[in-house]
Amino acid sequence: MNRQSLIIDCDPGVDDAVALMLAFGAGEFELLAVTAVGGNVPVEKTARNARMLRQIAGRGDVPVFAGADRPLRREPAGAGEFHGAEGLGDLTPFEPDAPCTEGHAVDAIVERVMARPEGSVAMAVMGPLTNLALALRREPALAARLGPVAVMGGARSEGGNITASAEFNIWADPDAAAEVLASGCDVVLFGLDATHQVRATEGRIATLEGLGTAKADTAASMMRFSQRIEREIVGWDAPPVHDPCPVAWLLRPGLFELASCRIQVETESELTRGHTAVEFREEMGGGLPHRWATSADADGVFALIAEKCA
Ligand code: RIB
Ligand code: CA
Numbered sequence: 001m002n003r004q005s006l007i008i009d010c011d012p013g014v015d016d017a018v019a020l021m022l023a024f025g026a027g028e029f030e031l032l033a034v035t036a037v038g039g040n041v042p043v044e045k046t047a048r049n050a051r052m053l054r055q056i057a058g059r060g061d062v063p064v065f066a067g068a069d070r071p072l073r074r075e076p077a078g079a080g081e082f083h084g085a086e087g088l089g090d091l092t093p094f095e096p097d098a099p100c101t102e103g104h105a106v107d108a109i110v111e112r113v114m115a116r117p118e119g120s121v122a123m124a125v126m127g128p129l130t131n132l133a134l135a136l137r138r139e140p141a142l143a144a145r146l147g148p149v150a151v152m153g154g155a156r157s158e159g160g161n162i163t164a165s166a167e168f169n170i171w172a173d174p175d176a177a178a179e180v181l182a183s184g185c186d187v188v189l190f191g192l193d194a195t196h197q198v199r200a201t202e203g204r205i206a207t208l209e210g211l212g213t214a215k216a217d218t219a220a221s222m223m224r225f226s227q228r229i230e231r232e233i234v235g236w237d238a239p240p241v242h243d244p245c246p247v248a249w250l251l252r253p254g255l256f257e258l259a260s261c262r263i264q265v266e267t268e269s270e271l272t273r274g275h276t277a278v279e280f281r282e283e284m285g286g287g288l289p290h291r292w293a294t295s296a297d298a299d300g301v302f303a304l305i306a307e308k309c310a
Pocket of ligand 1: 013015040079126127152161242
């Protein structure tokens with residue numbers, strides 16, 4: 001099998017945890033690194049959580065690097081209310097048996113991508129885009145060298161989830177998102193328009209709980225936590241599971257419909273900071289260098305999660 005080389009940049013985070021269980025179980029990937037960024041919880045916790053999840057999945061072969069502890073310009077802001085104070089819902093933290101690999105996540109991204117053939121390394125980014133933006137600042141040639149950069153972030157028709165007009169990953173570091181989108185990277189953005197279609201219903205969670213594996217139990221536990229929290233805070237019975245979407249697309253592109261577009265990010269306004277302006281009309285100028293996920297096959301995504309967590 002010709003495996004896809006992949007770097008996952010994340011801020012675990014309950015839905016990041018589901019995405020990691022999916023990726024750790026997918027033999028189609030050569031996982032070059034998991035890089036942690038400050039986001040849902042501070043980077044000390046997101047890096048520890050990535051190490052915990054790696055151990056649960058039995059993937060000690062995948063190096064974990066700690067990355068940026070704050071956005072490029074903005075103050076750090078978390079989302080602990082949706083992920084729990086430690087970031088992994090009801091999962092009790094433990095000290096993982098393997099440390100982070102020496103070195104910064106930004107250097108790990110640059111070194112791994114630049115050492116491999118053009119277009120051969122993809123990224124799945126599912127937290128604030130700070131690490132990737134810093135990597136592009138360090139090595140601008142990274143943009144042309146990278147393969148597809150599948151990002152969970154943004155909102156268009158769905159409105160925002162952290163503010164009325166912005167989704168958390170883009171809102172948390174709008175400058176990083178703007179720099180990545182302007183860099184020439186082949187960005188595929190999985191915003192709330194698609195991820196709100198991918199919901200952890202009772203049946204889908206029960207299917208995972210019936211598998212009886214550590215990966216499936218962990219993914220189900222994260223969804224149960226989200227089910228309780230989103231019922232309390234938002235009134236939703238079936239919480240959206242955002243972060244597996246970019247990973248699922250890399251495995252099964254047919255699970256999503258994409259549209260070519262040009263995406264710009266508001267970086268200055270306090271009212272609309274992090275808003276993603278998704279333009280589909282070529283006549284508006286600037287070309288259509290990005291892709292935006294307009295729909296998701298939720299049954300297919302959950303079947304894939306169950307397949308890889310079995
Ligand atoms: O808006 C959803 C995104 O913000 C997800 O990546 C979730 O983990 C949080 O980081
Ligand atoms: Ca995340």
